[in-house]
Amino acid sequence: MMLQKDSGKVLDAQSARVQSYINSSEKQKSLYKRTLFIVSISQILGGAGLAAGVTVGALLAQQMLGTEAYAGLPSALLTFGSAGAALLVGRLSQAYGRRTGLTAGFMLGGLGAIGVIFAAILNSVFLLFPSLLIYGAGSATNLQARYAGTDLASKKQRATAISITMVFTTFGAVAGPNLVNVMGDFALSIGVPSLAGPFILGAAAYILAGTVLFIMLRPDPLVIARTIQAINQESSNKGLLPTTEHTENKRGIIVGATIMVLTQMVMVAIMTMTPVHMMHHGHDLGAVGLVIGFHIGAMYLPSLVTGALIDKLGRTVMAIASGITLLLAGLLAAFAPGDSMVLMVIALSLLGLGWNIGLISGTALIVDSTKTSTRAKTQGSVDVLVALSGAAGGAVSGMIVASSSYLTLSIAGGILSLLLIPVVIWSRGVRK
Template sequence: MYRKVLVVVSISQIFGGAGLAAGITVGALLAQQMLGSDAFAGVPAALFTLGSAVAALIVGKLSQRYGRRTGLATGFIVGGLGSVGVVFAAIFNSVILLFVSLLVYGAGTATNLQARYAGTDLANPKQRATAISITMVMTTFGAVAGPNLVDIMGGIALFIGIPALAGSFILSAAAYILAGLVLFIMLRPDPLDIAKRIATYNQENKQNNDTDLVDNNLNKKGLAVGATVMVLSQTVMVAIMTMTPVHMEQHGHDLTEIGIVIGFHIGAMYLPSLITGMLVDKIGRTAMSIASGITLLLAGLLAALAPSNSVILLIIALSLLGLGWNFGLISGTAQIVDSTMPATRAKTQGTLDVLIALAGASGGALSGMVVANTSFVTLSIGGGLLSLVLIPVVIWSRRS
């Protein structure tokens, strides 16, 4: 059953990754085009990550009450409807409809992240990071394809008489809805329901309760550290990633080059997951959290120092940015799973994903303002330095 769950979730993540990546690639450019200002280019990332915050809470509660199948399928389908709304906003040039639709589109973003938890429900403690990584690495196939289909979807959009940038959201709509249907049809029996039954059986047959207080304290600490690692990683990654397409367009790069850079970035976010998961399980959550902070710092410095006309250096910088996020997300998620019980796991995970989404919303909203008032260099260096906060946090977690 554990293997079957991983297969089903992995299939859905291929579609989910395409829906996520396609929207991210052109979201800032669409807002810039409709609003006519770079200062608001970070608004789409802020809106769909804010929407994902609300969706994360709802999907978590739905999953806790009705199972992963219902919660995840609902989230993906709602995200697909948000993508449809963005397309109509571009057709009618309606900024209000764009903002509302981007909020709804965020449901797909939240669900794409929460799906990683489904693979851990039936995993033992030494398999958890690996289970997370398997579902994430499958996201790569769609996530890399999405940005590289920007030009093709733009051509299709123009052919049917709608703005070119809206084409990517047509792809997002189809991909998210397919991801939801895969989960709704194939994710049976529900893994969280089985995990609850196993936990209840174990609790009923438990003989010694002396370690409950110690475990509870360790669980609270694990939740705090895991959440901090994921929040900081998300903030830094979203801030720099959001403004990279705008930075590149201002320096004469076309949509194809922008799509290549973002494609490498999202590939680095997901493709190394299998190796990252094994490293987290083998050498520990703490070591990989520190590696996340250092990698994000290097990404920020390289993005700041790279010549604006160098696509190669921007690819390397954005790849490091994705890799640092990957280290932080998998190590942080593993700590969250370690620190929760099936009876409350989905609800707790959804609540913590709200913090991640709000961190992304803050990073996306502030990034445009920072660049408009200072520069992309300042944003990149500031983000890199912020990531260093991870190191004292995880060192504190090792103290008894």
């Protein structure tokens, strides 16, 4: 009986706390800012975890398998794992709130990184592949976290809110590839293969990110947003307030998803084979880490500017800019001399920038087009498609390079990005 009374008191206290946010617009604004801050901390850590696998995953598989034909497989496994995790995180967030979903996703990513470390120690491909799948959960969660910042944002703030959380990923994402040699040396000092070193960083980063969210993301922004929307809808039904809940815009969801799918596929395909391409032209692991560091920095650092532009100029205009930027990146990567560090940095930076614009544009369209009551579930489902498109790009990239060349891969990726333009033309019926 005492336990039931204590549980009842806890639930009453939690209900009162949630109610205090619902009744105060000032507290809602404060929670919005606090959520952005907490998610930004997790993004710094998650960015470091994300960068580890991107930088050395292909090289680790190439070393184990003895061929580059399947060097794109780790990227494919990471993104397949990301797809499953995106669905899981979306469903958990819908049922229990962002805190539960994001915490679970980051913890799974950390577990996968630990599995990769043991696979490298044992030289076991059979352990490496499932571990990479699980490790992909960290990548999915790192992307899903961008939605948390929009839960309490107005429509004119959404792209900016997404960009604020994403820009903090830069700090970890740029540091990660540039710690490749340091972590490799550390791994060797404890008897672990050097290529597994970055995954030690990845495990620590993902687990810390999950811990931060679990402890600090209270009250849950999605729970507050849903409750506010439900109260407003009830008041609207009674004629006390004008209707604020819009119906789901399926066309907007399709367009937003297509923009993200195409940009992800092009970006992953070219990025995956760039380390292998550079190693063929005499670059060492440090040079590869530098180029990937610039690339990942360009994926996230411009977010504050691109997010504001997307809110000001509209989602569709900036989606076209994404396609053009990706085309330029593909052409430059294709025709730049393989031994030119400067041109490779520029090409991969443009690739990251194009992805950034496309991802924020598409994400903002998804948020604009969904209802609060079903938003997290829809966001998770869309991110599954995004992850699968990345998996396809990663899997095919190695085969294209092995059967043809890096030049062919880069040109094909640039041309594919142009499909964004007819998609945007079709989307003119979607409100900006």
